[in-house]
Amino acid sequence: MKKNTVQKLLAIGLSCILSVGMLAGCGSKTESGAGAATGEAGGAESTPAAESTADTSASTDKASGDIPTLIWWTVGGTTPSDYTDCLANINDYLVEKLGVKIDIKVAGWGDYDQKMNTIVNSGEYFDMMFTNNTNYSKFINLGAFENLTDMVQTTTPDLYSFIPEELWNGVTIGGNVYGVPSYKDSSITQFWYFDDQYVQKYNIDLESIKTMKDLDAPFRAMKEGEGKSFYPLQMAQGSPFNGFFNEYDGLTAGLQPIGVKIDDESRTVVCTLEQQDIMDNLKLLHQWYMDGIVNPDANVLTEIPKKLPFSSAQGWPSAAATWQTLNGVEKYDVFKVFGPMYSTETIQGSMNAISVNSKYKEECLKVLELVNSDSKFRDMLAYGVEGNTFEYVSDGVIKKLRDDWPLAAYTQGTFFNMSITEDADPQQWEQVRKQNEEASSSVCLGFALDITNIQNEVANCQAVWDKYKYDMLTGASDPETTVPKCLEELKNSGLDTIIGEAQKQINEFFK
Incomplete structure (x- = not known):
């Protein structure tokens, strides 16, 4: 492509x-x-x-x-x-x-x-x-x-x-x-959003929030002010921190532990769990979990609660109306933190x-x-x-x-042929069009990994990742100990073989 x-x-x-x-x-x-x-x-x-x-x-x-x-x-x-x-x-x-x-x-x-x-x-x-x-x-x-x-x-x-x-x-x-x-929509744009009542109550400066680390201060202010049973970041198995691996093109492998940094012109395939930015965010998630910012049942809960104080989703600005309705929240304050960006994976979403x-x-x-x-x-x-x-x-x-x-x-x-809801912004499709027009592209756009020669390794590594992902991506496990265990099992299951094959195919595709 x-x-x-x-x-x-x-x-x-x-x-x-x-x-x-x-x-x-x-x-x-x-x-x-x-x-x-x-x-x-x-x-x-x-x-x-x-x-x-x-x-x-x-x-x-x-x-x-x-x-x-x-x-x-x-x-x-x-x-x-x-x-x-x-x-x-x-x-x-x-x-x-x-x-x-x-x-x-x-x-x-x-x-x-x-x-x-x-x-x-x-x-x-x-x-x-x-x-x-x-x-x-x-x-x-x-x-x-x-x-x-x-x-x-x-x-x-x-x-x-x-x-x-x-x-x-x-x-x-x-x-x-x-x-x-x-x-x-064929490109992705990542939005974060806070319930407006907490933005007003705790004077949260949304414009200053660009990274997960920037969420730490408002989360702690909300936790301290609302009490022990209040969780600013509520997640579930099927709803971990949305967009956690956005910075890496997953090559359509369906295996989050591998990818190429979206702006890496060398197109080097890496294990994402070995990258410092991913590890730092995993540690932050775990600290939030230990400090009661994340709900304690996040890694076992199968349905996400309603009235989320904060959440993360891919969409466009006026999608806030839908997020508000689904969560039973009067008003969400929405801000963009990533994208828009095209990749083969976004098309295969x-x-x-x-x-x-x-x-x-x-x-x-x-x-x-x-x-x-x-x-x-x-x-x-x-x-x-x-x-x-x-x-x-x-x-x-x-x-x-x-x-x-x-x-x-x-x-x-x-x-294109689906009716919109009465509370939807009449300009929502124009917003999507603008995002698509302005989207940057992953360095691996158009590439899809052929796993024919590595399907056993991919299946085995996926089984390992499935074993660890809910605990990792909700903060329930300590990455200092869990990531090394997961990496050892992944490598024993053929992770290096997958990375080698992916690199070979990318080099051939883009030569």
């Missing part, structure tokens, strides 16, 4: 803005038999016999008049007891449009990584899966995802032409496309892949095409059921009736 072409990208979207579980009923109909399909192992390439069986099953379903149900795994909030009724309402529309249904299964924010690994490695049947730069390459090398290079152009040409070429290039691995990218063992590959693509072309269906996935979870107040503008729809809108598709 060329730097100059990517920087022209004008993508609209939402950066990981999360919505959580629904409480009240969404409809009276009940979906029966959704998700009943089972299949062969998804962790290995399908054999000709398996493909033939799948094709026959799909044909039989259609011939018999049965409506196919596509199992779609994603990430989001907790689903309520009446979630199936809500899907039934959405499926009424989908059957009318495409003659299929979807069974959207939601893995929690803290459970997503482990759950997707289990599904792929155990061979549990699925049709579609939300994927991102943490597992995309890994699952491709496990043979779990279908090669869509030709199919997306022949089966869904409108979808292919709608999504810019730059994005297709960004999700290309080994010359092939295995996922449909979400056409939204949201994709949907199709299982190599799906019986309904073409149907899956058509569903994804509908997401990106049909505003009504797009709003259903993003906001739920009209008249129950949201209502239209004008053309392209909705009012949320509840803030507990569990599906995360950024995981589904484009935002």
Whole structure:
């Protein structure tokens, strides 16, 4: 991917803005038999016999008049007891449009990584899966995802032409496309934000805060003033300190302990845990944890609390309105601390892949095409059921009736055809456009690590990192003792081999 072409990208979207579980009923109909399909192992390439069986099953379903149900795994909030009724309402529309249904299964924010690994490695049947730069390459090398290079152009040409070429290039691995990218913001900009009541009460000078170290004084003032049970920095397993590794391009390896400093013209691959800036911030996190600035259950908590006094997210200035709503805070004071910046990883931040063992590959693509072309269906996935979870107040503008729809809108598709909320800044898309236009680029933009020759080492190192990351990134463990232990296990699992292979590929790519 060329730097100059990517920087022209004008993508609209939402950066990981999360919505959580629904409480009240969404409809009276009940979906029966959704998700009943089972299949062969998804962790290995399908054999000709398996493909033939799948094709026959799909044909039989259609011939018999049965409506196919596509199992779609994603990430989001907790689903309520009446979630199936809500899907039934959405499926009424989908059957009318495409003659299929979807069974959207939601893995929690803290459970997503482990759950997707289990599904792929155990061979549990699925049709579609939300994927991102943490597992995309890994699952491709496990043979779990279908090669869509030709199919997306022949089966869904409108979808292919709608999504810019730059994005297709960004999700290309080994010359092939295995996922449909979400056409939204393609660069990252990191924001920190404080609840305004504490900014006023403790006279916090936001303009003076540029680094994590600069947060120490306001955090301590808040802790001292609010008391022992108050935690200025509240985190959970699925919500550690957002953007902790922003200064390093992860090369799409999905392994945070390796990367290239985004401005290092030599493009030297390093172990991030051995870098002084990362180590200093890990020590700071641990000190905050020990001093009661971080909630003591951060490393085991699976759902982040509401009313956060401070938080960190990627987005744009007017996204504050959404963060306020999600957290139940009257006003957040938002300020930028990083970016905007492009990398291959930012483009791979949201994709949907199709299982190599799906019986309904073409149907899956058509569903994804509908997401990106049909505003009504797009709003259903993003906001739920009209008249129950949201209502239209004008053309392209909705009012949320509840803030507990569990599906995360950024995981589904484009935002060009999605209605905005009534409290959103009408200029928000212009803000995204400006950030994309002004974005700098990682020195490794366009490069994606091919882990074919190191997939065992990557898998083993990922298992080691998964063992330590929650404790490290919430401050629960002392990095002086934990980092050396983690590094020893990583190196024994092949970290140096991964770094060597990554360096070899980068040198060849940029020669």
